[in-house]
Amino acid sequence: MTRRLSLEEATDLAARAARAxxxxxxxxRSLARATVSADAHGKSSxxxxxxxxxxxxxxxxxxxxxAEPLITSPAPAAIHCDARGGIAQLGFDRxxxxxxxxxxxxxxxxxxxxxxxxxxxLGYYPRRLVEAGLLAFAATSxxxxxxxxxxxxxxxCTNPFAFAAPxxxxxxxxxxxxxxxxxxxxxxxxADRGEALPPGWAVDADGRPTxxxxxxxxxxxxxxxxxxxxxxxxxxxxxAAGLAGANWALDAxxxxxxxxxxxxxxxxxxxxxxxxxPDFPSRLKLELDRLARCxxxxxxRRAAAATIELPNELAAEIERAAAP
Numbered sequence: 001m002t003r004r005l006s007l008e009e010a011t012d013l014a015a016r017a018a019r020a021x022x023x024x025x026x027x028x029r030s031l032a033r034a035t036v037s038a039d040a041h042g043k044s045s046x047x048x049x050x051x052x053x054x055x056x057x058x059x060x061x062x063x064x065x066x067a068e069p070l071i072t073s074p075a076p077a078a079i080h081c082d083a084r085g086g087i088a089q090l091g092f093d094r095x096x097x098x099x100x101x102x103x104x105x106x107x108x109x110x111x112x113x114x115x116x117x118x119x120x121x122l123g124y125y126p127r128r129l130v131e132a133g134l135l136a137f138a139a140t141s142x143x144x145x146x147x148x149x150x151x152x153x154x155x156x157c158t159n160p161f162a163f164a165a166p167x168x169x170x171x172x173x174x175x176x177x178x179x180x181x182x183x184x185x186x187x188x189x190x191a192d193r194g195e196a197l198p199p200g201w202a203v204d205a206d207g208r209p210t211x212x213x214x215x216x217x218x219x220x221x222x223x224x225x226x227x228x229x230x231x232x233x234x235x236x237x238x239x240a241a242g243l244a245g246a247n248w249a250l251d252a253x254x255x256x257x258x259x260x261x262x263x264x265x266x267x268x269x270x271x272x273x274x275x276x277x278p279d280f281p282s283r284l285k286l287e288l289d290r291l292a293r294c295x296x297x298x299x300x301r302r303a304a305a306a307t308i309e310l311p312n313e314l315a316a317e318i319e320r321a322a323a324p
Contacts, residue, residue, distance in 0.1 A: 007306065045186065048308070049185060052317060055321050062258065071094060077109045080112050081112070102270075103270035110267065111268040112243055113265065116262075122139075136164050139162075140267075143262050146220055148223050161175075161232070166284070167301070168281040170301065173288065179230075201222060202220065247263035
C-alpha cells in the first residue's frame with residue numbers, strides 16, 4: 001500500500017521532518033526540495049528512501065544542522081565551498097545563481113565542495129543547471145563501500161557521476177550512474193525484501209562473491225565492468241575528493257554510524273553550449289531521435305511527476321519524525 005502526495009505536500013513533510021531532527025530552516029528547505037525532486041524523477045532510493053539516513057545522521061551528529069557553508073572564489077570561473085559538516089544541497093543552493101551567471105559569462109564554471117554529508121541524488125545538481133540552459137557534469141565521493149580487482153578491502157565509495165544536456169522541445173538528457181555495479185541503497189532494498197542479489201554485484205566480508213544482500217552489506221560492492229569501472233571510480237575520486245579537498249574514501253567516516261561527517265566531496269562543472277553551438281539543443285534532439293530509432297535507450301528523458309507515492313510504512317516513519 002502506498003500514500004500519494006502532491007509535490008507541495010511532500011516538500012512540506014520532508015522539511016518538517018528535517019527541522020524536527022535539528023536542521024536549520026533554510027537547510028531543511030534545501031534538503032526537502034532535493035528529496036522531492038529525486039522521487040518526482042523516479043529516484044526514490046535517493047529521495048524519500050534516503051531521507052531516514054539524513055534524519056538519523058542529524059540526531060547522531062553526522063550532520064551539523066546549523067552548519068554555515070564557507071564559500072570562496074579562488075578564480076573568476078571557480079567557486080569553492082566548505083560545507084562544514086552540513087548538507088551538500090545547502091551550499092549548492094547558495095551558489096546556484098552565481099554559478100549559472102559565471103558559466104554564461106565565461107562559457108564554463110566550476111563548483112567544488114568538501115565537508116558534507118552524502119549528496120543525495122547526484123542527478124539533481126546537473127538537472128538544476130540544465131533547466132537554465134547549461135550543460136553540466138557532476139561527480140561525488142564518500143566513504144569506502146566498493147572494492148576492485150587486486151584490493152583486499154573497500155577502497156572507493158560508489159563514486160557516481162551525472163551528466164545533463166538541454167534538448168529542444170522536451171526533457172533534458174540525463175545520465176546518473178554509480179561506478180559500482182549497483183548503488184549501496186539497492187543492497188538495503190534487497191535485504192529488506194529478502195531477495196537475492198544478481199551475481200557480480202558484491203562480495204562478502206571475506207572477499208568472496210555473494211548474492212546474499214546481508215553478507216554484501218558486511219562486505220563490499222564491486223565496480224561495474226571490472227577494470228574499466230574501477231578506472232572511472234578513480235577518476236571520480238580525483239574529481240570529487242581530490243579537486244574539492246574532501247576526504248578520500250579511505251579516510252571518510254561512515255554515513256550510517258558514528259558521530260562524524262563523512263566529509264564528502266562534490267564537483268560540478270557547468271558549460272554554456274550556446275556560446276559554442278547556438279543550435280545545440282535542436283541538434284541534440286535530432287541526434288537523440290535518430291539514436292532512438294536505432295533502438296538506443298536514451299536515459300533520463302522524463303518529465304517530473306506531478307505527485308509521488310510513498311510506501312505507507314515509510315510515510316508513517318517520516319510523519320512520526322516530523323511530529324512536534
